[in-house]
Amino acid sequence: RHQNMAPSLKLTYFPIAGAAEKVRLAFALGGVAFEDNRVAGEAWGQLKPTTPYGQLPLLEIDGKTITQSDAMLRYAGVLAPAINPVATALECDEVLGLVGDFTRSWQPNLYIGMNPKIYGYAEDFKGTDAHAAKVKEMRETWVAGGDIGRFMGYFSAKIEANGGNFVLGAAPTIADCFLVPTLRSFQ
Numbered sequence: 001r002h003q004n005m006a007p008s009l010k011l012t013y014f015p016i017a018g019a020a021e022k023v024r025l026a027f028a029l030g031g032v033a034f035e036d037n038r039v040a041g042e043a044w045g046q047l048k049p050t051t052p053y054g055q056l057p058l059l060e061i062d063g064k065t066i067t068q069s070d071a072m073l074r075y076a077g078v079l080a081p082a083i084n085p086v087a088t089a090l091e092c093d094e095v096l097g098l099v100g101d102f103t104r105s106w107q108p109n110l111y112i113g114m115n116p117k118i119y120g121y122a123e124d125f126k127g128t129d130a131h132a133a134k135v136k137e138m139r140e141t142w143v144a145g146g147d148i149g150r151f152m153g154y155f156s157a158k159i160e161a162n163g164g165n166f167v168l169g170a171a172p173t174i175a176d177c178f179l180v181p182t183l184r185s186f187q
Helices: 018-030 041-050 069-079 086-114 129-144 147-161 174-184
Strands: 009-013 035-038 058-061 064-067
Touching (some): 009 018, 018 069, 058 069, 064 069, 069 174, 086 129, 086 147
Antiparallel strands (some): 009 058, 058 064
16 A cells, blocks of 8 residues: 555454454544444354454454454554554553553453353352352452452542543543443443
8 A cells, every 4th residue: 555545444343342342432533444344143153263363353454464452452543643642652551551450350250250160169169159159249349349449549540630531631542442441341
C-alpha cells in the first residue's frame, strides 16, 4: 500500500464485547475504518482450526493476521494518534498494565467456579455444596474487602488527577478503551 493509504482492517471475534471490545472502541473513537466480523456457533467451529493459536480475536491488516487484543489496541493507537498521544503514551501503558492487574486479581474467583482442580481441589469437588460455598466466599471477599475497592480507588484517583473526564485527561485514550469494557464486564 502507498504510505498515505489506510490499511484494510478486519477484526474477527464473537458476537459479544469480550476481548475485542477495547479494539472496537479504539477504532471507533479514533475514526479508523474496519470490518467488524462477528462469528458464532458452527462458523467458529470451522474457523478455530485455521487460527494461529486456536482463539479469537484476530485482526487482518491488509491480509496479514495478527492475534492478541492488547497488541491490536496499541496498533489502533498508532493508526489514530489522537487516542494515544505521545505526551501520555507512557501513562497509557501504565494504565493498560493496571487494568491487566485488576483483571488478573479477579481470575481466581472466576476460574474456581469453572475448574477448581487447577487450585488443588479433587476432581469430584466441582458441583458440590462445598464448591458453591467456596466460590461464593471467594467472590464476596474480592468484592467486599478485596481488590475491587483498591483498584476502583486507583482508577478514580487517576481520573480525578487528570481533570475528571477520562483516565488521562480531557479526551479518551486507548487506556479508556481498555478500562471501560473491563468495568462493564463486572456490572
